[in-house]
Amino acid sequence: MRVAIAGAGNVGRSIAGELIENGHQVLLIDRDPRSIKTETVPEAEWLLADACELSSLEEAEIDSCDVAIAATGDDKVNLVVSLLAKTEFGVPRTVARVNHPKNEWLFNEVWGVDVAVSTPRLMSALVEEAVSVGDLVRLLTFHEGEANLVEMTLPESSPQVGVRVGDITWPGDVVLVAVIRDGHARPPDPDSTLETGDELLFVTAQDYERELAEMLSPRGEVRNVPGTGAVRS
Structure with missing residues (x-):
């Protein structure tokens, strides 16, 4: 390239x-x-x-x-x-x-x-990621703001822990693009199971972020945190 x-x-x-x-x-x-x-x-x-x-x-x-x-x-x-x-x-x-x-x-x-990279936004998101487990963090917004790259570190209480990736139906047009485990990124394997502490990277429309967060870490009302793009309860 x-x-x-x-x-x-x-x-x-x-x-x-x-x-x-x-x-x-x-x-x-x-x-x-x-x-x-x-x-x-x-x-x-x-x-x-x-x-x-x-x-x-x-x-x-x-x-x-x-x-x-x-x-x-x-x-x-x-x-x-x-x-x-x-x-x-x-x-x-x-x-x-x-x-x-x-x-x-x-x-x-x-x-x-096509892609705008804002250092303050990225730093805010990474700080949010560093201190939060079970919170959905928006890392990047893609072309026209129609899709976002979001991340969640899977908490122990998540109902998806131990579930095969291939058995999970993600909401809407949500796509799981990578699983980071033990510091190594790998493509999602339909036959593997999700584990506590897995960092999951998704591409999703903003409309489905709330539903995705509830699915991975249901804790009642979920709201957007102004300024960081994070989603937390």
Whole structure:
């Protein structure tokens, strides 16, 4: 997979390093000569250019990329890069960094953003996850806000403990995508059973989060916790 990253700062370089380790081809783009530090990620392609310019994206051959990541520290730049990548070059998937939470509402399909990544939201969700067992935590919101990535650490009291995955009927369009056990992620096996402490990752529409939470950890009334996306009783 070929990935273009606009923004070669600490965030962009870190993403590039991870992707290269996973076998992907990466192009880092930045208009600041001070950010072109080829020795930090020598396996990546580097381009000194303004990613907000059509000519720069043409030079980068971004239309050949599978993913475009807007990872600069400027929300306006990240929105423009996402919009150009999606509408002018038809990049299949765009991921944009949200620097300021007040701007999060802008990062949607109108601006060509498929996935918006907000560090404050992720940190809040992870803190919530760290201190909560049996609470449904919303980690990411996908395209148009129609689907969310949610997580729950299965409590001992869950009625699903000991039940075969293949025997469970999830509500609506809920999809169990991974089970994390003993620190290792694995795809859901229909013949395996769920255990106390399993971290379950789901993709689901927001409308089914309440029902899913009740199914996994029924404790009476369930409500959304403002600001974190968590669901708890």
